[in-house]
Structures are given as C-alpha cells and as structure tokens.
Amino acid sequence: MFLKNREFAEAYNDLYPVVFGAVYSKVGNPEDAQDICQELFVKLYEKLETIENRRKWLYGALRLEVMAYYRKKKPDGVDIDEVFADVGLTFVNGFRDARIVISGAIEHDENFEDERERALFDLVAVQNYSYEEAGMQLGMSKRQVRYRYGLIVERILAYLQKQGIKSLEDLL
Amino acid sequence: MNGSVSVFSRAMERFRFVEPVPPEVQRHIRRVKRREFLKILRRAGAYSTLFAIVSSVFFTLKKLGVSITIAKAAMLIGVSALLLFGGAASSVYYAVRALTAPDSEIRVQSEESGQSVASSQALVSNATAPTAAADPPELVERRFGVQGFTAANVDPATAARVSGMVASELAKLKGGERVIRGASKDRKAGMLVLGSVEELGGAYDVTARVVSVKDGRILFYSSETAGSAAELDGAAVRLSRKIAAGIR
Numbered sequence: 001m002f003l004k005n006r007e008f009a010e011a012y013n014d015l016y017p018v019v020f021g022a023v024y025s026k027v028g029n030p031e032d033a034q035d036i037c038q039e040l041f042v043k044l045y046e047k048l049e050t051i052e053n054r055r056k057w058l059y060g061a062l063r064l065e066v067m068a069y070y071r072k073k074k075p076d077g078v079d080i081d082e083v084f085a086d087v088g089l090t091f092v093n094g095f096r097d098a099r100i101v102i103s104g105a106i107e108h109d110e111n112f113e114d115e116r117e118r119a120l121f122d123l124v125a126v127q128n129y130s131y132e133e134a135g136m137q138l139g140m141s142k143r144q145v146r147y148r149y150g151l152i153v154e155r156i157l158a159y160l161q162k163q164g165i166k167s168l169e170d171l172l
Numbered sequence: 173m174n175g176s177v178s179v180f181s182r183a184m185e186r187f188r189f190v191e192p193v194p195p196e197v198q199r200h201i202r203r204v205k206r207r208e209f210l211k212i213l214r215r216a217g218a219y220s221t222l223f224a225i226v227s228s229v230f231f232t233l234k235k236l237g238v239s240i241t242i243a244k245a246a247m248l249i250g251v252s253a254l255l256l257f258g259g260a261a262s263s264v265y266y267a268v269r270a271l272t273a274p275d276s277e278i279r280v281q282s283e284e285s286g287q288s289v290a291s292s293q294a295l296v297s298n299a300t301a302p303t304a305a306a307d308p309p310e311l312v313e314r315r316f317g318v319q320g321f322t323a324a325n326v327d328p329a330t331a332a333r334v335s336g337m338v339a340s341e342l343a344k345l346k347g348g349e350r351v352i353r354g355a356s357k358d359r360k361a362g363m364l365v366l367g368s369v370e371e372l373g374g375a376y377d378v379t380a381r382v383v384s385v386k387d388g389r390i391l392f393y394s395s396e397t398a399g400s401a402a403e404l405d406g407a408a409v410r411l412s413r414k415i416a417a418g419i420r
Contacts, residue, residue: 005213005223006242012209013234020201025191030200038212045216099187106189125184128192136202139234153180168183 008045011054014119016041017137019058021127026066032073036065055118101163111155120145121152206231225249307359316342316351316382316415317361324370330401331369334378334408338365341412363391365415375399378407382419392418 019040024033040061044054051057105111106125112118120138123129124145129137131145138145160168184190193201209227213219230245240248307315318339323331336353342365343351352359367380379395394414396407 001218001220002223005218005220005227008218009209009227009230009242012212013205013231016205016208017198017201021193021197022191024193024197030197034204034208038208038215041208041212042215045212045218102183102187102189125181126189126191127198128190129198133195133198133202135237136235137198137205139237139239141237144239150174150177153177157176157180168179 004045004048008048011044011048011115012041014116014138015055015058017129018055018119018122018127019062021123022059023062023066025127026062027069032069036062036069039065055115098165101160101165105156105159105163108156108159111152111159117148117152120148124149125153202235311349312360313362313386314350315359315361316346316363316365316419317356317385318342318351318353318365319367320354321367321369321378321380324368326369326371326376330404334369334404335365335367337405337408338367338380338412338415341409342416345412345416361385363419367411369404376401376404376407378404378411380411380415382415394418 016037020033020037023036023040024030027033027036040058043061044051044058047057106121112121116138120134120140123134123137124131131149132142134140135142135145140148157168206228209231210219210224213223213227226242226246226249229249230240230242233240233245316339318335321331321335321338339351339353352361362385364383364385365380366383367378370377370379376398377395378398380393381390382392383389384391392415394411396411396414398404398407
C-alpha cells in the first residue's frame, strides 16, 4: 500500500492544483470545486494502476463530474457546450485555424518532458499563476519554474514553426 | 527567451486559452491541498498515521519550494526519529548513570590550607570503584585509601616514600584490612588520606588530611615537621599515629 500511496501522493501534488483550477473555471465556486476534486481523486486512487495518462483521465472524468454537478445544481438546464467551449466548434475572431494549430501544439506530448512540465505549463500559461505560486504548488523554486517554462515555450514555438506559423506576432 | 514567453502569453490570451484562477483561489488550493489529500486517502481506505506524517512533511516541503519525493520524506523522518531516539536514549543513560554512580567527585576546600581536593577525582573514583568483591559496607566505610602525597620543592620520590610510610604505619596501627595504598579496583575505601611534603629552608613540612569519600568532608587534618630529609620517616610515623588516634 505504501508504494501505491507514494505514487498517488506524487501525482496528486502535481495534478491537484491544475484540476482544481480547471474545475473552478467551470463551476466558479472554490467549495464546490473542492468537493468535485475530492470525488475525482478518490476515483483516480481506486483506478491508479490501470490509468495510463492520469492527466487526460482526470480531464475526461472532470467533464462528467461537472455535468453531474450542473444537473444537480441547475436542473432546469445549462448549455454544457458553453461550459466546455470546444476548440473544434468555436470561432474566435475568425482565427479558427490558428486556434486549432495552437491547441494542437499545447496538447502535443513531445513539447513536454514529463507530466510535471505539463502541470507547470497549465498553471502558468492557462491558469495565470505567477512563477512563485506555481513553484509553491509543485515544489520548485521560482527560478526553476521560470527556466522550465521558458524551455516549454521555446519547444511549442518550434513546433508551431514546423506547422507553418513562422511568427506568432503575425497572428496577434 | 523572455520575448518569446511574452509573445506566447499574448497569443494564449488572444485565442482564449487562458482560464485564470484568481490569486485567492490559488492560495486556497495551496491551503487545502494536504488536508484534502488525507480526506481522499481516508475515503479510499488507504489512510495510515505513518503515511499521514510522511505526506505532511512531503507537502510542507513542497510548499516551501523544496524538490522532494515521498521516499526522501520518509527517509528524512526515519533519520530524524533515529536521531531523536538516540538523543533521548543517551540522555536517559547518562541521567541514570549520574544518579546511580557512587560519589564520583569530591570538591571541598580545606578550611586550613584552602586547597581544593577536586583534583583527586580520578583517584577517588578508582578507589571506590564498584568492583569490590564483597567487603562489608562497615569495613569499606572505615577503610583508609592512602594516596600519593604531593611534592612541593622536593623530589616526588621522596613524597611517595613518605605516603608509603604513612600507609604502612596506619596498617600496623589499624590492621591491613583497613588500609589500601593508591587506587584499587578490588577494594573500596570510605576515607581518603591526602597529603603533601614541602621543603622550606632546609626543613620539611608534612601535612595530611582525611577526607570522607561519601560527602567530601574533611574528617581530620594534621601536620608534622622534619628538620632534615633523614627525619622524614619519623615525621611520617608520628603523623600516622595522629591520624590513627584522630579517626577511630
């Protein structure tokens, strides 16, 4: 049990803030986000050995939990597509293609060395954490966060260049 | 690199990938993280006190920006526990030893000479070593342990000869059982005979004091004078008789 707990604790440390932030952005209430996260991580613990990509699994389970939350809280209905604005279905200022390419770069596994880098990216780039706060969540110094985040961005930009986007500035 | 990061951040905002989490919620996450972890373990039926302690150290150090694994946190706790246990055990051992050891130090000031006898600690310890076979306590209490006399302005061998003489004479007067010379691992003494031989202008001053091992009290003090080195033996004999008469 110690080995399983150990593995779970290390995964939890990196993924909890990311998942919490993602749930919070959907429900807008920290207490509810906390309850949903608890459900999600209990389920993750139970299936820990069988899940290959914990982040992806958590994001999938998160959608179901959030939908269940809305069914319970707002039985009169809510537009779930609005809650989970899907990149493939949404036009943003007419730059649909660019958005899809950037989304692909963000999801491309080779742009991240490990799951911790992925968590770091989600915290800083998506959830707007400062380097310092992200470091405190992940057990890294501010300098380490800044350095690793810079490397990730370089990799993503290189990937985008390969996809034909020579300069991001042209899109801004 | 900073330029790329800045452009990339603008692109993330422009294409609506950013879902900001307010700073107070970020802090809330940090605050509840460890507590929630333990709740999750409880609900999953995987909670144990030991792992709770290990994970507490793990999350606390992580929060401080320390890169640590659960295995390292467990090792850290193990080593700390060992050090604490070792420290506590040593303290108990030395405390018990100090409480049960026989009087190991005599620190008295001679009323007449003002001389400290604390320096005789080692000798006393040996003379009273708890290795004695089975001497009755009454005999031990009445036994003299004659230590080598100190020499002032005289040959140390002369001082040693005088203390030897005192020991022999005391043995004659009180019985061999009641006198030991120097330190003995096998026989304990309840009283120490300490003394000095000092040469002053051709004359010799021989002093002796009997000290209780139990409480460091001076039980008897006397001195004799010898006009020359040849008279030192006689002075030692006289001094011994005084001691024998003074201590029953």
